[in-house]
Amino acid sequence: MVEGLLIGLQTVLSIKNFLMVVGGCLIGTFIGMLPGLGPMSIIAIMIPVAISIGDPSAALILLAGVYYGAIFGGSTSSILINAPGVASTVATSFDGYPLTRAGKAGKALTVAAIASFVGGTVGAILLLFFAPALASVALLFHSAEYFALMVVGLSAIAAFAGSGQVTKALLMTVMGLMLATVGEGAQFNLPRFTMGLMDLQSGIGFITLAMAMFAIPETLFLVLDPSRSDKSGEGSSKIKDLRITKEEAKQIAPVIARQSIQGFLIGVMPGAGATIASFLGYAVERNIAKPSDRDLFGKGSVKGLAAPESANNAACTGSFVPLLTLGIPGSGTTAILLGALIALNVSPGPRLMQDQPEIFWSVIISMYIGNVVLLILNLPLIPYIAKVLTVPRTFLIPFILFFTLMGAYIGQNNPTELLFLVGLGVLATILRLASFPLAPLLIGFILGPMLENNFSRASQLYDGVSFVWERPMTTVLLAIAVLLIVLPSLKSRFGKVKFFDV
Amino acid sequence: MWEKTCITLLTAHPADRLGGLKLRSGGMNIEKAIALFLALVLAVYSYTAFFEMDYLLPPILQRNPVWPSTFPKILSVMGLIACALVFLNIEKSEKQVGDDLDISNWRAYKIIHAFSLIFGMVVYALVLRPLGFIGATFIFLFASSLLLGEKRYVLLAIICLISSLSIWYLVDDVLGIYMSPLPSWLSTR
Numbered sequence: 001m002v003e004g005l006l007i008g009l010q011t012v013l014s015i016k017n018f019l020m021v022v023g024g025c026l027i028g029t030f031i032g033m034l035p036g037l038g039p040m041s042i043i044a045i046m047i048p049v050a051i052s053i054g055d056p057s058a059a060l061i062l063l064a065g066v067y068y069g070a071i072f073g074g075s076t077s078s079i080l081i082n083a084p085g086v087a088s089t090v091a092t093s094f095d096g097y098p099l100t101r102a103g104k105a106g107k108a109l110t111v112a113a114i115a116s117f118v119g120g121t122v123g124a125i126l127l128l129f130f131a132p133a134l135a136s137v138a139l140l141f142h143s144a145e146y147f148a149l150m151v152v153g154l155s156a157i158a159a160f161a162g163s164g165q166v167t168k169a170l171l172m173t174v175m176g177l178m179l180a181t182v183g184e185g186a187q188f189n190l191p192r193f194t195m196g197l198m199d200l201q202s203g204i205g206f207i208t209l210a211m212a213m214f215a216i217p218e219t220l221f222l223v224l225d226p227s228r229s230d231k232s233g234e235g236s237s238k239i240k241d242l243r244i245t246k247e248e249a250k251q252i253a254p255v256i257a258r259q260s261i262q263g264f265l266i267g268v269m270p271g272a273g274a275t276i277a278s279f280l281g282y283a284v285e286r287n288i289a290k291p292s293d294r295d296l297f298g299k300g301s302v303k304g305l306a307a308p309e310s311a312n313n314a315a316c317t318g319s320f321v322p323l324l325t326l327g328i329p330g331s332g333t334t335a336i337l338l339g340a341l342i343a344l345n346v347s348p349g350p351r352l353m354q355d356q357p358e359i360f361w362s363v364i365i366s367m368y369i370g371n372v373v374l375l376i377l378n379l380p381l382i383p384y385i386a387k388v389l390t391v392p393r394t395f396l397i398p399f400i401l402f403f404t405l406m407g408a409y410i411g412q413n414n415p416t417e418l419l420f421l422v423g424l425g426v427l428a429t430i431l432r433l434a435s436f437p438l439a440p441l442l443i444g445f446i447l448g449p450m451l452e453n454n455f456s457r458a459s460q461l462y463d464g465v466s467f468v469w470e471r472p473m474t475t476v477l478l479a480i481a482v483l484l485i486v487l488p489s490l491k492s493r494f495g496k497v498k499f500f501d502v
Numbered sequence: 503m504w505e506k507t508c509i510t511l512l513t514a515h516p517a518d519r520l521g522g523l524k525l526r527s528g529g530m531n532i533e534k535a536i537a538l539f540l541a542l543v544l545a546v547y548s549y550t551a552f553f554e555m556d557y558l559l560p561p562i563l564q565r566n567p568v569w570p571s572t573f574p575k576i577l578s579v580m581g582l583i584a585c586a587l588v589f590l591n592i593e594k595s596e597k598q599v600g601d602d603l604d605i606s607n608w609r610a611y612k613i614i615h616a617f618s619l620i621f622g623m624v625v626y627a628l629v630l631r632p633l634g635f636i637g638a639t640f641i642f643l644f645a646s647s648l649l650l651g652e653k654r655y656v657l658l659a660i661i662c663l664i665s666s667l668s669i670w671y672l673v674d675d676v677l678g679i680y681m682s683p684l685p686s687w688l689s690t691r
Contacts, residue, residue, distance in 0.1 A: 223615050224616050394651055399665070402639065
């Protein structure tokens with residue numbers, strides 16, 4: 001391992017590769033801040049640039065830097081304007097945006113920066129030591145378990161939606177899964193639910209749906225109620241106060257430590273990834289918090305902000321484990337990275353560590369350096385980043401809408417996609433007015449194809465659904481999923497214990 | 503008509519509200535109305551999954567335990583159950599979460615502005631190709647800012663022009679994603 005580390009250090013510390021890390025982080029942060037432009041679209045856009053570099057280690061280092069930068073930038077837009085460009089920073093906005101509206105945007109950004117830094121660094125250290133061991137655990141999972149694991153993930157998200165919200169969240173999850181079946185999937189090569197429209201042949205774009213669910217309702221709310229943006233204006237005037245108190249540091253330290261490890265472990269599981277890690281991290285921290293602290297969650301709690309931030313960064317690092325050691329992408333973003341690697345003539349898998357150690361180790365080392373670069377770059381830049389809040393709303397709103405439209409257009413290069421975006425955005429606004437949670441819909445949409453693929457594969461192996469009771473692990477996981485849904489609903493119905501109270 | 507429906511939805515008396523919003527006429531709140539609407543969507547989806555998809559399947563694939571319609575069928579059943587649960591208010595949801603707008607106070611909100619911006623986005627989508635990126639973007643940004651009450655016309659025009667030109671340059675030249683800058687009848691590419 002020491003030998004590997006030295007090879008990695010040698011590769012990363014060349015001037016060219018170091019510039020790749022810095023450049024990648026910068027590009028990622030700035031583009032990731034734009035609402036709607038998440039790591040997936042940024043990495044997809046950067047692939048031609050990376051391929052033109054030619055050197056696989058340099059290209060992968062650049063793309064990995066862009067990835068961390070985008071997650072970091074995504075949290076910034078979640079906190080400042082409640083427009084998460086990425087599903088994994090949705091949980092960040094739960095407490096980050098209330099903090100901004102309370103005039104503590106600077107503090108929120110500092111907490112996010114520190115939590116991300118620790119989460120990412122702890123993730124990188126764990127990856128270094130546990131990659132081979134964790135890969136062998138992940139190898140024990142078959143498609144039946146992957147299927148059950150995703151069902152648990154989706155149920156957990158619905159269960160954690162809060163009191164009186166579980167059935168609504170469940171309905172939204174099913175809606176997301178349904179939207180994912182639209183189009184011609186790779187599995188069957190048959191167009192499904194396209195209503196004969198050519199524009200639906202390739203399905204609904206993830207970026208389009210993400211922006212329709214988050215950026216458009218938020219912007220329309222800003223338009224409907226001008227006082228909302230005035231409140232953000234008040235917040236920005238106090239942006240200079242970046243410091244966090246000793247008390248707050250004490251509060252968030254154990255949260256960050258727990259969530260860095262939990263986030264990493266969730267990130268390693270394919271299909272789970274940063275999104276589930278951030279939601280689970282948030283839910284777990286809320287449920288184990290003291291009742292007085294729990295009441296603050298959702299209203300601007302620093303714990304509620306630190307939990308998803310450290311979890312999602314640790315999970316991003318964790319998702320590299322299955323990619324680098326098994327060649328299986330754990331998330332949409334790592335799937336795009338897998339595509340880039342194949343284009344660069346590198347086949348990730350168990351042999352990567354032996355055949356091309358410089359690639360494997362340089363990516364791991366670039367994670368440490370990337371995290372340091374992000375902390376050094378972002379903390380001093382926070383007051384400037386937050387200047388986006390002082391832009392008058394007559395300029396801000398048209399530009400947010402325009403970037404939202406551009407994000408959907410760049411992804412698909414098709415004006416019809418913009419009509420889908422507007423239609424879905426209006427629907428999402430109405431759903432939000434009726435307090436239907438929208439995040440489960442998007443997560444259902446992301447996990448939908450993977451869920452169906454694993455379900456089909458397991459059914460084919462067992463010639464039916466007997467895998468549900470023939471594989472004990474699957475049975476246990478599915479039972480957990482049912483309990484997760486039923487318990488809070490029953491509790492809410494009979495009002496005995498408010499366990500999942502928001 | 504759409505606006506009228508929304509205003510009808512928004513005009514319910516605050517006392518009628520439970521969780522979301524009650525419609526006076528039908529005594530149905532907005533959550534139930536949405537559940538009903540989604541149930542209709544699900545009905546169409548289920549019909550397609552159960553009756554319209556399987557005949558497309560080649561005979562060889564019919565031996566597979568999983569058909570393209572299998573997963574949608576499961577989802578249809580689950581979705582209809584979830585709709586029924588929301589409609590019957592099985593959980594007794596009583597409060598709104600988050601900091602969302604209080605719709606009983608709709609008169610205070612700028613509904614006309616919101617609808618105009620939605621309309622503006624639709625128009626932008628329709629004229630993006632015929633007018634070209636630069637023209638369409640300039641008009642969209644300029645008109646939306648005017649609508650929201652911007653009075654500094656010259657500054658606004660300069661900002662809109664610089665942003666549409668620079669974003670076009672970034673996307674087209676730097677990122678290499680082709681976007682026609684000029685109206686379709688002037689474009690040479």
